[in-house]
Amino acid sequence: MLSATVGDTVEVILSYERQGKNGNSKLVVTDQLPEVMEFDTDSPVQRCAEDGRDCEALVSPIPNSKDGYEVTLPNGDIKRATVKAQLTGHKASEKGQIRFFATIKQGFEGQTHFNEAEYFSCRGSGGKSERDRKKGSCVDTQTSNRVPITITGPGVTINGSPYDSAKDRGEPVTIQTASPGGTIEFINYVWNTGTDPQNYTVALLPDTAKSQVPFPAGTEYCLSTTEQCSAFSSHPTLAVQGLDAGKSRKIRLRVKLPDTVNAQEEGYFVLLEASLSSDPSDRKVRDTVLNRLVQITDSSSSVDMTYGRPVQGDASVPGKGPGPESEPVKTLSGQPGKSVTFDALFVNNTGGAIDTYNLQLVSASGASLPEGFTAQFVNTGNQPTANSGSVKAGEHVPLKLVVGLPAAATDGSHDFHVVAVSPVTGAKDRLTVRIAISDDAGLVLEPNGEGQVTPGSFITFAHRLTNNSNNAVDNLSLVLSDSLKSQGWQSVLYRDLDGDGVLSGSDTAINSPVSLAGNKTLHLLVKVFAPANASMGIRNVTTLTVIGEDGQRLTVTDTATVNTTSVVIIKEQAPWDCLAAVPVQFRIDAFPARPGTCVVYRLTARNEGVEAVQNVVIHDAAPNFTEFYPHGGLPKTTGRQVVQPNVSGTLINAQWPEGLQPGDSVSLIFAIQIQ
Known part of the structure; x- marks a missing residue:
């Protein structure tokens, strides 16, 4: 290794040895200097003995019959010189050196560069032409060892x-x-x-x-x-x-x-x-x-109130676009003197600059709340609020709205507008919601389900059991039955603890009567197993029955059709700096990634069968030592039906209830940041 400082002049020594019994008439050595070195034109290129003595300057440029050298300067730049030396009249086993000088230039302090040369030799009058190669008079070009050059000093x-x-x-x-x-x-x-x-x-x-x-x-x-x-x-x-x-x-x-x-x-x-x-x-x-x-760009200020999920480019989001809507995006039932909670309101900043929004609930007629009604917005910290707080451009804030109902209210429906307005720019949007007031108590079980399953596999159906009364209902019996039980079909009932409609490890089986508090909903999952010998096209109907102590019976049905469709899924990835535009080119091969950077994943499910597939779900998880990076419009889905992904801790999933037609595909795209 060679250590040098800026401005130093160093000597480059190329040692050679002719191996074999025969001599050579010509040895050609070429050294393209690394960018840290400048060829010193004031010093000669020399041919020396093995011990560095008895040196003789070569002639420039290379003559036809004598030892010589030439320096090639790309575009006249001496800082990228190529030194080519030619020696003639070699004897068998001859050893010697080629020497010249170079200067270390500025701008490379603290760096290490490498220098190596390439060479070839010829016998007789060979000139390294194609004809010479065929005659065997010249050997192929070879390379010397690499010499590291470390530049010291500040930089x-x-x-x-x-x-x-x-x-x-x-x-x-x-x-x-x-x-x-x-x-x-x-x-x-x-x-x-x-x-x-x-x-x-x-x-x-x-x-x-x-x-x-x-x-x-x-x-x-x-x-x-x-x-x-x-x-x-x-x-x-x-x-x-x-x-x-x-x-x-x-x-x-x-x-x-x-x-x-x-x-x-x-x-x-x-x-x-x-x-x-x-x-x-x-x-x-x-x-x-x-x-x-x-x-x-002078981006205009705008805001969009939605329900259920934020905008994020999804055209099907309830309430997307200018309001108020002609029909309510959400209807809740309540009893006089009680309260109802709209638990999935989103204030979306669709403008080009950071903004803040005041919140209000008014009657759809444009007046203030009817007598006896109260409204309270709640932020993600479960604290009452009347303002969204600062919302960056392209981002959103989730909120809840608790509406108190008057004790003297009579049965009927009331429409309201949830209003978000910027006190700075005046940007405003209104979201229409409805509250149906009824003094009747009762249970509601919904909805019926339908899907496709492959032989030897299973399918799950999500249901909601809601207690619309103010009082708890105890000792509810939940019973499952399968129309093709005699042919090996089976079903199991689970409590969907997180209410996401997806069966996970935290969900528990229900084997005994349950109780349901007033104005609460029990989320259920029915898991239906199809036998391995199930015939193509056969249908099993699973009936879920809820039986109350007073004899009230509620039922829903789930129809599972056997289908041998073929769904394949491909996972791809792309590096991302977390700042620029989200990548659109993905690959399946590996690439290096450093802490603080991001990786974007795309999981694509394609129906390669001849039958439609229902209830397609894509699951994935953030790898260890990473976390989801919800920026740049991610996570998102693509396909004919765009749905909103669900993120829970380190898990992510997206569900397409309408399924996939033959040849169709859908994708889940999300990003993680490496810790």
Whole structure:
């Protein structure tokens, strides 16, 4: 290994030995210098004896009959020289050296590079042509050993990569769009490319001869190594202390745009420079990187209230789009003097900037609440609230709404509007809901189910048993029966603890009478097994009967049809930096990934059979030491029927109740971030 500092002149020695009994008339050695080395034109290329003595300068350029050399400079750049030396008149077993000098150039401190040469030899007057090769007069080109060259001294790189300390090649750190008055954040990295710990200064530079378009007048900047960044100014500086050799430090550049901006087609740039803090006048140890904003767009403010799930590009979300709706998106039943809870309200910020929304419940007639009704919104921390809190562009906030009913209310339906309005921009949306008031008590069991099952497999059906009264109902018997029990069909009843309609390890079998509190719902799952010898097209009807102490009987039926359809599933993946656009190209082969980065998965289920498949469900889980990354519109599904994925802890699933027709496919796409 060779250690050198910037500006050192080092000697390159290429030792050779002719092996064998016959001599050679020509030896050609070529050394393409690594980019850290410059060929020294002031020193000769020499041919020396084995011990380095008795040296003789070669002639330049290579003559026809004497030892010589030539230097090739790609595009005239001496910093990437290729040195080619030719020796003639070799004797058998001759040993010797080829020597020349090179200089270590700037900008590679702390890095290790390698140098190797390639060579070939010929007998007689061979010239390495194709004819010479066929005659056997020249041997094939071979390579020498690789010599490592380590450059010592201070050095610095600033770029947009958390993995590579290479100098910026002109590619700026880029953000695609921002809104007037908004704040964006560029992520840069300062690398210590030297051999000792160093302190650096990071600062913004004014517009340079590169003729880049600066950010609009009134823009303020903040530099920080942490997520906290509050000291905005026009020309901030940042001290990066104690950065070890070979390590990097994340630099956050936050840019606060003025409220009024004139759009420019070429985009906006700011130049960051990192330099040694100990010697700011030393122009040699410094580096720059461009940060670019492609465009500034004046995004309008808008909000969308939905029920059941957030917008996330799903056209079937109840309440999506401008309200109020002509029909309620959700109807709840309640008794006078009690309360009902709308437990899946979502406030979606569909605008282009962060916003906040006041919440209100009003009568559909536009007036305030009827006498005796009360309304209370509840946030995810189970705390009463009248405001959504700050909601970033493209994101959402879940809420609950508890409506108290007057004790003197009579039977009937009441329609209401759930209102979200921005006190800043005035953006507003209304969601229509209905409350049906009835003094009657009773149980409701729903719905009937239908699906397809393969021989020797099983299918599950989800049901809800609801107590619409205010009083608990005890000793309810739940009974299952199968129409084809004599042919081996069986069914088992489970309590669906999380109510997601999917059978999981936490769900428990029900083998005894149950009780159901007033205004509560019991989620049930019926698991139906088909025998292995079940015939194609045969149907089994499973009946679930609920029997009360007073003799009340409720029933639902589940019809399972035997089908030999073939569903295959393929899992693919793609690397993601968690910031840019979500990848659209996936692959099944492995790739490296580092902590802090993301991986996007796509699971595709395709029906390759000739019959339709019902109730298709795709399950997966976040790998160990990762967590789901719900950004960029993920998780999501694709296909003719777009559904909302369900995430629970480290598990994710999506269910398509309408199933798949022959040849159709659906996909579940989600992202995880590596811890």
